[in-house]
Amino acid sequence: ASGRSVVVVSSGDPGVFAMAAAVLEALHESGDAQWHNVDLEILPGVSASLATAAQAGAPLGHDFCVMSLSDNLKPWSIIEKRLDLACEADLALAFYNPISRSRPWQLGVALEIVARHRSPQTPVVLGRDIGRPGQTLRTITLGALTADQVDMRTMVLIG
Incomplete structure (x- = not known):
């Protein structure tokens, strides 16, 4: 994924029982150190x-x-x-x-x-x-x- 932009779309607010926690956990728990340097931006939505x-x-x-x-x-x-x-x-x-x-x-x-x-x-x-x-x-x-x-x-x- 080097040099690429990826978007994960989640309904509602991604931080309320949605995808933000899962994505953060996947990045944190990855054995590949490159994933730890991903520039992640979470945009709020309406829950x-x-x-x-x-x-x-x-x-x-x-x-x-x-x-x-x-x-x-x-x-x-x-x-x-x-x-x-x-x-x-x-x-x-x-x-x-x-x-x-x-x-x-x-x-x-x-x-x-x-x-x-x-x-x-x-x-x-x-x-x-x-x-x-x-x-x-x-x-x-x-x-x-x-x-x-x-x-x-x-x-x-x-x-």
Whole structure:
């Protein structure tokens, strides 16, 4: 790659559950010392959580918690503990990677944790593919939310 420019495009903000960390880790962990000298520039974007909140007219203007429900990089027990503490702190919540074919149960468990701390009338915003053609945006209540209303491309905002 000497003398060449390479671009890695990531949706949303590359630093929020996206490609920036993976690229930095790959460069750092490479056995080839030349990769350690790569001039890397990370340009920020608009995160899915902030874009969804803005589209819904409900900006995340105060304290809030952004979490990935994927246990690919950390144990589910840590996710559960962090979620419980965020709910106890009464923070608005933004869930990335809420559900997938390989982890269909985790969103349901996460919603059970949230329900221990929040009213069934708590507003929930579901934003799918926000900023892309065919985007959808729905506002429902926590009590009406079920895991089958969400897929991997859905941003879930609670509170």
